[in-house]
Amino acid sequence: MTSAAPENRYAVIGNPIEHSRSPFIHQQFGRQTGIALHYERILAPLDDFTGTVEQFFAGGGRGLNVTLPFKEAACALAAEHLSDRAQLAGAVNTLWMAGGRLHGCNTDGVGLLSDIRRLGVTLAGRKVLLLGAGGAAKGVLLPLLQARCAQLHIANRSAERAHELHKRTISLAPRRAERLSAGALDAIAGQWDVVINATSSSLGGGTLNLPDTLYAPGALAYDMMYGAQDTPFLRQARAHGASVLADGLGMLVGQAAASFAxxxxxxxxxxxxxxxxxQQLQHT
Structure with missing residues (x-):
């Protein structure tokens, strides 16, 4: 394979950024498809994300993946040319130039859905519980609704934030309103076919206060976080009877694949x- 031309330059931008696995993922995609590219990490100053993005594209950069804490800033930067998913999420994880204009998309939900399909789970006609109402939840709401689930319920520690997200979503996608509901985490009732953890609880090693009757027979428990071992959420889900367990590593690769496409x-x-x-995680 020929070496990547200087203008075929891509990167992931964030702060911190040294932990990002995006360079490995995109280099692997490039080898698969025969596309020569250069993909790097960019540490942006917290007070100059815009300047760093502008410098990257002015220097011939072709595309940026955006990670914390800049996804909302990226959305504002590409506000005139956003995908529907990015508009609903209020966050962007993929930037590119087209026709001299900056465009933005959010591929997190696409990555989640592709991983759920990989697991052999169908969302159509299922009851889906989404835990959390922050940026991670916002990024996957519209794709989950588009997957034709029978019911999608947002549950959050702060019921007010869950209701705010519910209201915002139905204002942007009114045809989906009858299948979407929201409430407090401690008011969850019933059994669910798919439970998705979009909170940061697993990062701190903690668990959520969830009822032990949460999971319907054959239910999937999905944590957007990932690690070498099961996350605390997944260990709790196994104890509560979830049949299928998955962490967010497949979502990470899936959202990167959508950006690559x-x-x-x-x-x-x-x-x-x-x-x-x-394999890398297991040997780390």
Whole structure:
């Protein structure tokens, strides 16, 4: 393979950024598809995200993945040319230039859905419980609704934030209103076919106060966080009877694949890269 031309430059931008696995993922996608590219990490100053983005594209950069804490700033920067998913999420994780204009999309929900399909789980006609009402939840709401689930309930420690997200979502997607509801985390009732943890609880090693009757027979428990071992949420879900357990590593690769497809108009294979990443985690 020829070396990447200087203008075929991509990056992930964030602060901190040294932990990001995006360079490995996109380099693997490039090898798969025969696309020569250079992909790097960019540490942006907290007070100069805009300047760093402008400098990257002015220097011939082709595309940026955006991670914490800049996803909302990226949305504002590309406000005139946003995908529907990005508009609803109020956050952008993928930037690119087209026609001299900055465009933005949010591929988190696409990545989640592709991973759920990989697990052999169908969302159509299912009851889905989404835990959390922050940026991670916002990024996946519209794709989950578009997957034709029978019911999607947002549950959050602060019921007010859950209701705010509910109100915002139905204002942007009114046809989905009858299938969407919201409430407090401690008021969850009934059994659910799919339970998705979009909170940061697993980062701190803690668990959520969830009823032990939460999971319907054959239910999927999905944590957007990932690690070498099961997250606290997944350990709790196993104890409460969830049948299928998954962490967010597949979502990470899936959202990267969606970004890659936007930039290169080629859909890479997720499975080989996911397997390589999983092996890396186990040996870390």
């Amino acid at each position: 936007i930039w290169h108009r080629v859909q890479p294979k997720i499975e080989p890269v996911l397997a390589a990443l999983r």
